[in-house]
Amino acid sequence: MRGAVIYAPGDVRFENLDDPKILQPTDAVIRTVATCVCGSDLWPYRGAEPIGDPHPMGHEYVGVVEEVGGEVTHVEPGQFVVGSFATSDNTCANCLNGWQSSCLHREFMSTCQADYVRIPNAHGTLVATDGHPDAAFVPGLLAVSDVMGTGWYAALAAEVKPGSTAVVGDGAVGLCGVIAAEELGAERIIAMSRHESRQKLALEFGATDIISERGDEGIARVKDLTGGIGADSVLECVGTAESMRQALHSARPGGNVGFVGVPHEVQVDGEELFFSQVGLRGGPAPVRRYLPDLIDRVLTGRINPGKVFDLTLPLDQVAEGYKTMDERRAVKALLKP
Numbered sequence: 001m002r003g004a005v006i007y008a009p010g011d012v013r014f015e016n017l018d019d020p021k022i023l024q025p026t027d028a029v030i031r032t033v034a035t036c037v038c039g040s041d042l043w044p045y046r047g048a049e050p051i052g053d054p055h056p057m058g059h060e061y062v063g064v065v066e067e068v069g070g071e072v073t074h075v076e077p078g079q080f081v082v083g084s085f086a087t088s089d090n091t092c093a094n095c096l097n098g099w100q101s102s103c104l105h106r107e108f109m110s111t112c113q114a115d116y117v118r119i120p121n122a123h124g125t126l127v128a129t130d131g132h133p134d135a136a137f138v139p140g141l142l143a144v145s146d147v148m149g150t151g152w153y154a155a156l157a158a159e160v161k162p163g164s165t166a167v168v169g170d171g172a173v174g175l176c177g178v179i180a181a182e183e184l185g186a187e188r189i190i191a192m193s194r195h196e197s198r199q200k201l202a203l204e205f206g207a208t209d210i211i212s213e214r215g216d217e218g219i220a221r222v223k224d225l226t227g228g229i230g231a232d233s234v235l236e237c238v239g240t241a242e243s244m245r246q247a248l249h250s251a252r253p254g255g256n257v258g259f260v261g262v263p264h265e266v267q268v269d270g271e272e273l274f275f276s277q278v279g280l281r282g283g284p285a286p287v288r289r290y291l292p293d294l295i296d297r298v299l300t301g302r303i304n305p306g307k308v309f310d311l312t313l314p315l316d317q318v319a320e321g322y323k324t325m326d327e328r329r330a331v332k333a334l335l336k337p
């Protein structure tokens with residue numbers, strides 16, 4: 001089969017690789033129907049994370065089951081499945097508590113930008129749809145496997161409630177966070193965005209206000225819109241020191257920040273956090289918990305997170321997907337084998 005391999009910053013190649021095999025009785029192998037490039041894939045691509053030896057890439061996927069191990073009984077060959085970037089047995093204590101992304105047997109997906117993918121913990125990770133979905137739903141279902149699931153978690157972690165005020169960014173996860181905030185009943189959704197096309201999508205997804213300023217000016221604008229105190233809920237979906245600082249200062253006393261961008265050199269000052277009275281919860285989203293609900297919302301047309309993909313490429317042009325996203329010419333690239 002063929003798949004993406006990263007060698008060095010800016011150097012992603014499409015190569016012939018060994019076909020994945022069932023290694024454990026809990027594994028499945030799927031044929032990829034669609035995969036994509038994640039904002040977090042750009043960290044190593046930009047040299048902000050060590051790469052080490054050349055290795056495959058990708059953790060978002062929807063596909064058709066090819067083969068299952070002996071202990072996989074929830075799904076069978078031929079079914080269309082959606083999974084999560086973090087695999088889970090769905091039976092351990094953390095899974096039963098709804099924190100499948102901290103499953104005691106968790107393995108993170110990392111080889112999905114390829115024709116075929118081995119899914120560890122397949123019995124607990126994969127959710128099959130009722131029949132094969134119409135092609136029009138594939139981008140939305142793919143989004144559910146990470147960006148939409150992560151945006152949903154960010155909104156819940158930030159405790160978005162009916163009637164609340166939420167602040168979000170305009171990356172792929174942030175835009176899905178707008179969808180989540182809207183679905184969870186936020187009355188006012190403030191999108192921080194300076195790109196016209198992303199502003200348009202945020203408004204379409206339910207944003208009520210757009211703020212194009214950043215940093216202290218952005219924080220001041222949020223306070224202008226929230227009676228001078230800050231927002232109830234802030235979704236931090238980037239992971240830089242600046243985005244975290246802006247999020248913490250945009251929330252009101254008693255408000256909450258949900259942070260889902262993998263932090264890179266983020267420091268939180270204990271004394272500042274203490275006096276802010278802001279709640280802070282983050283981490284890898286327990287997407288598996290939300291899969292059945294989010295799949296249903298996509299297939300009933302209630303939400304369309306597939307719109308965050310503004311570029312579709314054949315899988316063999318995966319390097320172009322990275323380059324385009326790195327140069328911010330695309331929000332998110334969908335790849336089709």
Ligand SMILES: [Zn+2]
Pocket residue numbers: 088089090091092093094095096100102103104105
């Ligand atoms: Zn588990």
